[in-house]
Each structure stands twice: as structure tokens, then as C-alpha cells.
Amino acid sequence: GNSVTQMEGPVTLSEEAFLTINCTYTATGYPSLFWYVQYPGEGLQLLLKATKADDKGSNKGFEATYRKETTSFHLEKGSVQVSDSAVYFCALSANSGGYQKVTFGTGTKLQVIP
């Protein structure tokens, strides 16, 4: 079956530090890949997505590149802010009997300190 593995947290960084959260996946076919973010007390929000190999998704300074050869979709940001503190979920979406079924990783908690 499909699966997503992401680095365990929590990750603690100082403000303006560089962020990388690793994500690898296992899937048959050609899934779409996503990063969702969950701020404290809020629901999941789509952060960015990529639908085919070598696509780069980007939003709010975050970016991730769909790497089919390494089955990876690592999340990066050049300079994190305190407001980026949240839990980040890597996910894939693949066709399952006529609809797109999403599989999530376990989440990585990011804490940014001033």
C-alpha cells in the first residue's frame, strides 16, 4: 500500500534559521504530493502541492520539489519566523477505485524561538 515517512520532531529552530523537513513516500503509479500545516487549535490547511515529477510547489516562502528518482518531497524555507510554529504533514494522493485517496505522514512539529 501507499505510505509516507517524514522526519520525527519536534524540530526547534531559532528565528531566521533554514528549515528542512524530510519526506519520502512509497506509492504505485504517479501520486500527487502535498504539504499540509496545522497551526495550534486549527484545522489542516494546504500549504503547497506538486502533481508531477520535478514540479516545485511553493507558498509563503516554503517550497518542495517532487523528486521521483528519490521518492522524496522535502519541505524547505530559507528563513523561518515564530509564526511558522505548527505541525507539518506530508501527504500523497493517488487514484484508488476512481477517486483520489490521501495518505498522510505522522507530522513534524516545528517550534521557532525568537
Place this chain on the structure above:
Amino acid sequence: GAGVSQSPRYKVAKRGQDVALRCDPISGHVSLFWYQQALGQGPEFLTYFQNEAQLDKSGLPSDRFFAERPEGSVSTLKIQRTQQEDSAVYLCASSLDPAGVTDTQYFGPGTRLTVL
């Protein structure tokens, strides 16, 4: 409304009680999904509706869990005879195009269920 809404936001139940959780998807969205998110984990798929048809219920953990979407819009997830292991956040998501490879699921804020 503009997004997916869920109610109640918080529910405390005594073990053995029945609960009903409601989801209002984005208007016009064909697909509706329910997920269960245990503490410190990612969401786990429970069930999927395309309009009023429940096409996949493979993730429902037991026959105590039941979901419906009778008119193809609002959905209810019902849990009978709740157990402590049912304590989790239940997330609802909707999307526009069930088969579209670029389709995106939009999530509600979730219902946090605590079973005492």
C-alpha cells in the same frame, strides 16, 4: 460558508454513549471524506462519499462507526457505544473533482471527541 465546517468542535461522552458528528462541506463539492486523527499522529482515512454514495468505508475501525450523506451535502459520522479508544479528532474534508489528479481536499477544523 466559504469553508468546511464541523460541529460540535468538542464532544465529551461517557463510555457506552452514542455520538453524532456533523460536517458541512464546501457548497458544490462532490467528494466528502472522514478521517480520524489520534493524538500526535497524522489523519487516518475512515470513509469516502461521492455525492450521496458511500464508495469506500474500508477505514471504519468497527461496525460501531457509521456515516451517511443522504442528500449529497451534509454528512454525519455516528459512533455507537463509544469506547475510550475512540477518543481522537475527527476531521472532515471535501473536494470538487473526485478523479482529478490535481484535486485538493479542504479540511474542516475537526471535532475533538473525548470518551471518559
